[in-house]
Amino acid sequence: MPEPGDGIAALRTELAALHRMLVDSGLVVWTAGNVSARAGDDAFLIKPSGVPYEHLTPDSMVLCDLEGKPADGEQLKPSSDVFAHAYVYRHRPDVGGVVHTHSTYATAWAARGEPVPCVLTAMADEFGGEIPVGPFALIGGDEIGRGIVETLDGHRSPAVLMRNHGVFTIGADARAAVKAAVMCEDVARTVHLSRQLGEPQPMDAADIDRLYDRYQNAYGQ
Amino acid sequence: MPEPGDGIAALRTELAALHRMLVDSGLVVWTAGNVSARAGDDAFLIKPSGVPYEHLTPDSMVLCDLEGKPADGEQLKPSSDVFAHAYVYRHRPDVGGVVHTHSTYATAWAARGEPVPCVLTAMADEFGGEIPVGPFALIGGDEIGRGIVETLDGHRSPAVLMRNHGVFTIGADARAAVKAAVMCEDVARTVHLSRQLGEPQPMDAADIDRLYDRYQNAYGQ
Amino acid sequence: MPEPGDGIAALRTELAALHRMLVDSGLVVWTAGNVSARAGDDAFLIKPSGVPYEHLTPDSMVLCDLEGKPADGEQLKPSSDVFAHAYVYRHRPDVGGVVHTHSTYATAWAARGEPVPCVLTAMADEFGGEIPVGPFALIGGDEIGRGIVETLDGHRSPAVLMRNHGVFTIGADARAAVKAAVMCEDVARTVHLSRQLGEPQPMDAADIDRLYDRYQNAYGQ
Amino acid sequence: MPEPGDGIAALRTELAALHRMLVDSGLVVWTAGNVSARAGDDAFLIKPSGVPYEHLTPDSMVLCDLEGKPADGEQLKPSSDVFAHAYVYRHRPDVGGVVHTHSTYATAWAARGEPVPCVLTAMADEFGGEIPVGPFALIGGDEIGRGIVETLDGHRSPAVLMRNHGVFTIGADARAAVKAAVMCEDVARTVHLSRQLGEPQPMDAADIDRLYDRYQNAYGQ
Numbered sequence: 001m002p003e004p005g006d007g008i009a010a011l012r013t014e015l016a017a018l019h020r021m022l023v024d025s026g027l028v029v030w031t032a033g034n035v036s037a038r039a040g041d042d043a044f045l046i047k048p049s050g051v052p053y054e055h056l057t058p059d060s061m062v063l064c065d066l067e068g069k070p071a072d073g074e075q076l077k078p079s080s081d082v083f084a085h086a087y088v089y090r091h092r093p094d095v096g097g098v099v100h101t102h103s104t105y106a107t108a109w110a111a112r113g114e115p116v117p118c119v120l121t122a123m124a125d126e127f128g129g130e131i132p133v134g135p136f137a138l139i140g141g142d143e144i145g146r147g148i149v150e151t152l153d154g155h156r157s158p159a160v161l162m163r164n165h166g167v168f169t170i171g172a173d174a175r176a177a178v179k180a181a182v183m184c185e186d187v188a189r190t191v192h193l194s195r196q197l198g199e200p201q202p203m204d205a206a207d208i209d210r211l212y213d214r215y216q217n218a219y220g221q
Numbered sequence: 222m223p224e225p226g227d228g229i230a231a232l233r234t235e236l237a238a239l240h241r242m243l244v245d246s247g248l249v250v251w252t253a254g255n256v257s258a259r260a261g262d263d264a265f266l267i268k269p270s271g272v273p274y275e276h277l278t279p280d281s282m283v284l285c286d287l288e289g290k291p292a293d294g295e296q297l298k299p300s301s302d303v304f305a306h307a308y309v310y311r312h313r314p315d316v317g318g319v320v321h322t323h324s325t326y327a328t329a330w331a332a333r334g335e336p337v338p339c340v341l342t343a344m345a346d347e348f349g350g351e352i353p354v355g356p357f358a359l360i361g362g363d364e365i366g367r368g369i370v371e372t373l374d375g376h377r378s379p380a381v382l383m384r385n386h387g388v389f390t391i392g393a394d395a396r397a398a399v400k401a402a403v404m405c406e407d408v409a410r411t412v413h414l415s416r417q418l419g420e421p422q423p424m425d426a427a428d429i430d431r432l433y434d435r436y437q438n439a440y441g442q
Numbered sequence: 443m444p445e446p447g448d449g450i451a452a453l454r455t456e457l458a459a460l461h462r463m464l465v466d467s468g469l470v471v472w473t474a475g476n477v478s479a480r481a482g483d484d485a486f487l488i489k490p491s492g493v494p495y496e497h498l499t500p501d502s503m504v505l506c507d508l509e510g511k512p513a514d515g516e517q518l519k520p521s522s523d524v525f526a527h528a529y530v531y532r533h534r535p536d537v538g539g540v541v542h543t544h545s546t547y548a549t550a551w552a553a554r555g556e557p558v559p560c561v562l563t564a565m566a567d568e569f570g571g572e573i574p575v576g577p578f579a580l581i582g583g584d585e586i587g588r589g590i591v592e593t594l595d596g597h598r599s600p601a602v603l604m605r606n607h608g609v610f611t612i613g614a615d616a617r618a619a620v621k622a623a624v625m626c627e628d629v630a631r632t633v634h635l636s637r638q639l640g641e642p643q644p645m646d647a648a649d650i651d652r653l654y655d656r657y658q659n660a661y662g663q
Numbered sequence: 664m665p666e667p668g669d670g671i672a673a674l675r676t677e678l679a680a681l682h683r684m685l686v687d688s689g690l691v692v693w694t695a696g697n698v699s700a701r702a703g704d705d706a707f708l709i710k711p712s713g714v715p716y717e718h719l720t721p722d723s724m725v726l727c728d729l730e731g732k733p734a735d736g737e738q739l740k741p742s743s744d745v746f747a748h749a750y751v752y753r754h755r756p757d758v759g760g761v762v763h764t765h766s767t768y769a770t771a772w773a774a775r776g777e778p779v780p781c782v783l784t785a786m787a788d789e790f791g792g793e794i795p796v797g798p799f800a801l802i803g804g805d806e807i808g809r810g811i812v813e814t815l816d817g818h819r820s821p822a823v824l825m826r827n828h829g830v831f832t833i834g835a836d837a838r839a840a841v842k843a844a845v846m847c848e849d850v851a852r853t854v855h856l857s858r859q860l861g862e863p864q865p866m867d868a869a870d871i872d873r874l875y876d877r878y879q880n881a882y883g884q
Contacts (some may be wrong), residue, residue, distance in 0.1 A: 008834045011283050021355045028398055029246070029407050032343060050441025080440055083667070102343050111421035119774050121802070121828045122695060122765050136424075138431060147357035164424055172369070179693055186767070189358070193771035195418055196275075197858055200774035203799075203827055210801060219743055220694075220713025223552050236473075250467070251621055253564060271662025321562050325628070326552055329635035332642035359652060360563070385645055386563045413485045416639055419628075471688070471849045472842055473883075492883025522882055536719060544785050546849070550856035551865035553782050578866075580873060581784070606866055607784045637860055 008045070011037050012038075012058035015045050018178050022054045022101065025182050034079040036089075037174035040160060042066055044089055048076035066090050087145020088170060095172030099181040102166035105189035106131075110161035113137035116188050123191075124208040125215035126183045128156030133207040137162040144168075154213060158186040229266070232258050233279035236266050239399050243322065244274045246403050254298040254322040254387075257310075258395035263287055267312050287311050301360060308366020309391060318395030320402040324386035326410035327352075331382035337409050340421035344412075345429040346436035347404045349377030357384040365389075372431035377433060380405040450487070454500035456488075457487050460620050464543065465495045466623050475523045475543040475608075479616035484508055490518035508532050522581060529587020530612060539616030541623040542600050544608035545632035548573075552603035558630050561642035564635075566650040567657035568625045569596030578605040584611075598654060602625040631657050671708070674700050678708050685764065686716045688845050693847050695766035696764040697742040700837035702843075704728055707752050711739035729753050743802060749835060750808020760837030761845040765829035768852035769794075777852050781864035783857075786854075787871040789846045789877035791819030799826040803851035807831075819875060822847040 018035045022028045031053070036046035045061045062078040063071040068080055068086035079085075085098045108130075109116050116131040118124055123131075134151035139144035149161045149170045158180040159169045167184055171177035194200045234414040243249045252400045254267035266282045277307075284297040289307035300306075304361055306319045330337055330352075337352040339345055353371035358364035369389045372381045379401040381392045392398035393432055415421045455652040456557035460477045464470045473594035487503045488663040505513040510528035512520055527540045534571075540623050551573075560566055560574040576593035577640070590610045593602045601611040604609075609626055613619035636642045681698045685691045696782035697710035708724045725741040733741055739789035742748075748761045769845040772779050773792075779794040780785055786794075786884035795812035811831045814823045821843040822832040830847055857863045 003745050019363070030403055032404075032407075042777075048442065066294065077442055078437075102407075103343070104411050105414060107411050108418075111415040112419045113422050114419065119827055120765070120770065136422075137430075138428065140435065164340055164422060183695075186695075190765070190767050192418065192773065193768060193855065194774040197771075197855065198775045199800075200775065201776050202829060207799075208393065209803065210828055212403065214803065215745075221711065221740055253625075253628075255492065271663065298663055300658075315613055323562070323628075323632070325632050326635060328632050329639075332633065332636040333640045334643050357643075357649075359649065385561055385643060412550065413635065413639065427490065472845055474846075474849075490884065519884055522877075544783070544849075544851050544853070545858060549783065549833065549853050550860075553854065553857040554861045555864050556861065578864075580870065580871075582877065606782055606864060634856065 004091070006134050008039055008063065008151055009058070011045055012061045015047075015061050015174060016056050016058045018049060019056050021178055022099070022181070025185075026030070027101045027103040027181055027185055028053070028213055033103075034085075034099070034176060035080055035174055036085045037096045038089055038096045041125060043071065044085065046082055046085055047079045049079050051076070081144070083141060084148065084168065085140075085146035087142050087166075087172055088148055089090075091145075091149045092170065095170045097171045097177035099169045099171075099177040100166065101178055103181065103188075105186040105192050106159075106161055106167045107165070108192065109133075111167060111189055112162055113163045114160065116184075116191050117200070117202075118208055119191055119194070119203055120187055121185070121203075121211055123187045124203065124211035125161065125219070126180065126214075127187070129208060129214035130155070131157050131159050131161060131184060131188070134160045134162045134168075135167070177180075228299070229260055229284065230279070232260055232266055233282045234328070236268075236282050236395060237277050237279045239395050240268060240274055240277050242399055243402070246406075248322045248324040248402055248406055249274070250403045254324075255302055255306075255320070256395055257300075257319045259305075260284060260309055264292065265306060267303055267306055268300045270300050272297070279387035302365070304362060305360070305365040305369065306361050306390065309369055312366075312370045313391065316391045316398075317389055318392045318398035320390045320392075320395070320398040321387065322402055322406075324402065324406035324409075326413050327380075327388045327435045329384070329413065330354075330409055331387060332382045332385055335415060336382065336422075337405075337412050338421070340412055340415070340424055340427055342409055342424075342432055343404070344408045345424065345432035346440070347401065348380065348408070348435075350429060351376070352378050352380050352382060352405060352409070355381045355389075357386070361393050381425045449502070450481055450505065452575075453481055453487055455502045457503050458488075458498050458500045460609035460616055461489060461495055461498050462513070463620055464541070465625070465628075469543045469545040469623055469627055470495070475545075475614055476523055476527075476541070477620060478521075478527045478536045479530055481505060485513065486527065488524055488527055488556075489521045491521050492583045493518070503603055512565060517566055526581070526586035526610065529584050530610075532598070533591045534585075534612065536614070537612045537619075539613045539619035541611045541613075541619040542608065543623055543627075545623065545627040545630075548601075548609045548626050548633050549607070550605060550634065552608060553606055555605045557644070558626075558633050559643055560650055561633055561636070562629055563645075563653055564625070565629045566645065567661070568622065569601065569629070570654035570658075572597070573599050573603060573626060573630070575603050576602045576604045576610075577617060578599060578607070602651065606644065671702055671726065672721070674702055674708055675724045678710075678724050678837060679719050679721045682716055682838050684841055685762070685802075685844070687814075688701050688848075690766040690844055690848055692718070693882045696766075696769055697744055697748075697762070698837050698841060699742075700724060701752055701759045704860045706734065707748065708759065709718065709745055709748055710742045712742050714739070714788055724751060743820075744807070746804060747807035747811065747831065749877045750805050751811055751831075754808075754812045755833065757835070758833045760840035762832045763829065763839070763841040764844055764848075766848040769830045769848050770828070771855065772796075773829060773884045774827055775824045778865070779847075779854050780865075781871055782854055782857070782866055783850055784852075784874055785846070785867065786850045787874035788882070789843065790822065790850070791848075791879075792871060793818070794824060794847060794851070797825045797831075799828070801866050812828035814852050829859050830883045
């Protein structure tokens with residue numbers, strides 16, 4: 001996994017590959033979803049606006065400052081979600097990557113404005129509780145970014161369901177944010193299906209805490 | 222993206238590739254769906270009838286006049302939907318491409334004769350409101366084409382759900398019509414799932430207007 | 443498409459390819475589904491029992507007589523569904539191919555013992571009415587075959603839902619039976635989804651007749 | 664299919680391939696699922712913790728003793744589910760392979776704590792009755808393993824739904840356990856869908872017995 005210190009070139013390559021993962025995971029159709037990655041202290045890379053995933057290359061990723069303004073020399077316009085990403089990077093210095101999708105099941109919860117309850121051990125592991133719902137917000141200014149940051153404040157979840165819209169996820173790096181987007185859709189789908197035929201059994205808050213702590217601290221290599 | 226001015230050959234290649242996108246997007250099975258593209262002032266290209274997608278080549282696309290009659294020298298019969306496409310091209314000079322599918326979720330709404338309500342920002346972007354329902358109409362004459370044109374008149378949606386049948390979409394070119402078909406199935410599916418567990422929250426008409434205007438005018442490169 | 447007159451070798455190749463289509467169409471998992479093809483007047487070829495699809499070759503198809511007995515020299519045991527296929531070939535001289543699957547949505551209707559109502563033009567085209575339900579029957583003798591033949595007698599549908607079990611389809615050749623299996627799952631899924639949120643609108647019997655007649659006689663090349 | 668006698672190397676290769684089957688069958692996302700295989704009398708091989716499926720190689724499989732302790736020289740930490748697998752191998756000498764997934768439909772039943780009723784001939788074949796539900800249990804000790812063994816004791820099913828968690832399956836070898844995981848998700852999905860629109864028809868216990876006996880004894884080559 002590249003670090004900013006590896007230079008922008010490595011990060012561009014990583015970001016193009018992560019967009020491919022969004023497609024392969026079935027989280028996006030056409031051009032509706034994007035990944036960004038913090039690049040040093042005062043910039044980030046993001047998908048260009050309206051470019052089909054199959055045409056994305058490392059070079060097509062757009063370097064922007066933390067206000068969402070493209071760097072000199074960039075040929076393409078950044079994603080129209082650029083200001084939401086920028087807001088998150090400005091207000092959450094711990095965040096190194098942001099993902100936005102309209103993945104189907106998560107967006108179905110978002111359209112009802114209903115959080116996904118934590119009724120699976122896999123949810124406790126990754127989200128540490130429910131996946132919360134943020135406000136309805138129009139694109140183009142700070143409104144979406146502020147909704148993301150304010151909603152995630154006070155939750156352990158790296159994912160937020162923006163009302164009538166879709167999902168934003170954050171992570172220590174872009175790959176972690178993609179993982180959160182994949183897991184968000186997976187658990188949103190499983191809990192949706194479970195509720196179709198009755199009520200999932202609730203989990204104890206203490207069990208959720210134990211699972212979250214173990215997964216965040218002891219899982220992996 | 223080829224323009225008619227590039228000649229018919231380029232348009233045939235584009236049209237074969239767009240049929241491949243219908244398959245890859247999961248919108249069609251066997252031979253049940255087709256794309257057409259306007260070719261100059263008084264003709265269009267369309268899929269041949271009953272030919273499996275994996276056998277389609279640029280040469281197998283059938284050039285027809287605006288009454289749906291194949292041009293001299295065409296070896297294959299055009300899609301049996303040819304008269305619906307022809308009617309649209311005759312009555313909508315702004316339309317450069319038409320797509321027909323029986324994509325699953327959209328057709329499930331069509332079977333109930335129920336429009337897909339606009340409860341997602343992605344729907345506001347692409348459809349500018351609900352996806353409307355057209356009449357039940359038998360294949361083979363002008364009945365389906367007239368139903369498409371009359372239903373879309375008065376809606377911003379480039380997609381119409383033909384009752385007990387499936388989806389027709391239009392676009393400035395064939396690729397735009399394919400995009401509308403992909404987005405139609407995507408939002409039909411998300412709203413279907415959302416409604417399974419309750420009621421999606423309505424969106425303000427003014428917000429839908431703002432989103433539609435921005436997406437149509439400011440999105441992309 | 444090979445004809446029996448092309449010899450058994452061509453039919454073996456075709457049959458291996460058709461099993462691949464079952465897999466690619468998502469109709470089967472593991473080893474649960476099979477295709478057979480009539481081979482001359484008194485024999486048919488069928489999948490071997492319990493062999494994974496990825497290991498199937500033209501040579502692994504098992505030639506059987508119309509009682510389901512493998513021909514001399516066959517190394518592999520035929521599918522345990524062989525007697526059902528054999529019964530159909532004995533009693534329906536018009537049938538050149540038989541397919542069996544547990545495809546998901548069709549089998550969900552079969553588990554309730556409920557026919558799929560004809561509420562889609564695509565159903566009228568291919569099935570000419572509802573997809574009927576056959577009896578519960580145990581594997582290993584004539585019981586399933588008789589259930590298939592007796593149920594399809596009096597329906598235009600080439601597909602039957604065997605209660606608590608799955609789907610059998612027939613066709614003039616094996617490819618037509620595979621097409622019926624693909625279309626059966628497709629419409630079973632669409633009608634299932636449509637009914638989840640209300641009642642699909644019924645179609646007039648006269649319209650179903652017209653659509654069926656046109657599709658069977660005028661569609662394709 | 665390799666036998667332990669073929670040596671550990673062959674088993675490592677087999678186990679890497681079986682993880683690929685979990686991915687291709689859609690049973691797992693990201694790193695959430697694992698396969699293990701008994702390796703001789705007092706050891707088993709298992710997936711390493713948190714390693715993406717696309718990075719797995721035969722060498723990355725971790726050899727552990729029956730307490731779940733990695734063998735000397737192993738570079739990677741075993742799956743955090745290692746103690747559940749180890750418990751099963753210690754208490755079920757007939758078991759040669761164990762699989763764990765969070766496959767969607769099976770986990771949806773597990774979240775409600777509801778067994779999948781046996782209403783399909785394919786379920787009778789593979790599971791010989793319902794797929795039972797085991798207790799809620801925290802990861803990291805013997806609790807999950809004990810829940811698996813105690814729940815499967817008294818059922819013919821090789822699959823158990825662990826409450827609010829996911830699926831564990833067992834088999835004579837790892838491939839058989841993967842088959843059980845594939846079939847478990849398939850029938851959990853079909854029965855779920857069937858119940859969405861009504862009640863599946865029950866099957867006679869005697870019919871289930873006959874189907875199970877035949878499938879276990881007469882099916883395959």
